[in-house]
Amino acid sequence: MNIGEVAKRTGLPAKTIRYYEDIGLATPIRDSNGYRVFREADLHKLTFLGRARGLGFTIVDCRALLALYEDDSRASSEVKDITQKHLAEIEAKISDLQAMHATLTHLSKECAGDMRPDCPILQGLSGDQGSE
Amino acid sequence: MNIGEVAKRTGLPAKTIRYYEDIGLATPIRDSNGYRVFREADLHKLTFLGRARGLGFTIVDCRALLALYEDDSRASSEVKDITQKHLAEIEAKISDLQAMHATLTHLSKECAGDMRPDCPILQGLSGDQGSE
DNA sequence: CTTGGGGGTTCCAGTTAGGGGAAGGTCAAG
């Protein structure tokens, strides 16, 4: 299977697949013309990578998960640990974003958004806490 | 005021302040010894930048906001537009993260997390949808 | 035979928003 076909099946851009080979996450063999040739196992690994990345795991995490995926004797606790850490990071990010959202919503509500130059958003950003 | 003092007052690392000068967001003057000298106005701009960045605005947004901040005749609607777009992006990110969180929580719950190799998380990532 | 188009290949540069650290100039105190 050539890279284009793999891209179609996994949904990953060809560029990304080449990149994954570069950093050692995929190891297709080569045809006599230099083209990459992907086997079923390569396809499975790339599909796995695509899903893990889609769930926000970093490449470092993916590398670890992939190693565990290929190790039949792994303990499921190792996988669960990585996942729990990732969940904690996601929760932290959500909290951050929600705090930003609250602040901006508040500032935005007070701003008329018309042609006048008076703008509570800029006042808030400048450090003037106004009549809070 | 030297850069160290500004760093203390704004909470921004000196490196960041130099970077902001590099990209044209701050324009301190120079002392005869080559040291940067920051005036009150520079301090205000940097404080503004710190807050805007802290609320997740990109540097591009900050540049626009700063221009509006310094333009006494701006219309508040321009500021509000940038803010609303940013709010929409924040909302999209929160949704993404919440979806990831739900999926991972689901997978994680089904995983015993013990010494056995059986792991529903890896099964989920591999594309096996199991008994869903 | 040649041309065209649609694969594929490598390599280089750029993205965000700075961070780390080296090599060296400056300043104030003891």
Added chain:
DNA sequence: CTTGACCTTCCCCTAACTGGAACCCCCAAG
């Protein structure tokens, strides 16, 4: 005079790709 804190520039590094240039390969049509 020296020490240590502060400042300067410069260059490389990060994550995870993406875009583009220049070039090779293969097949079918005119």
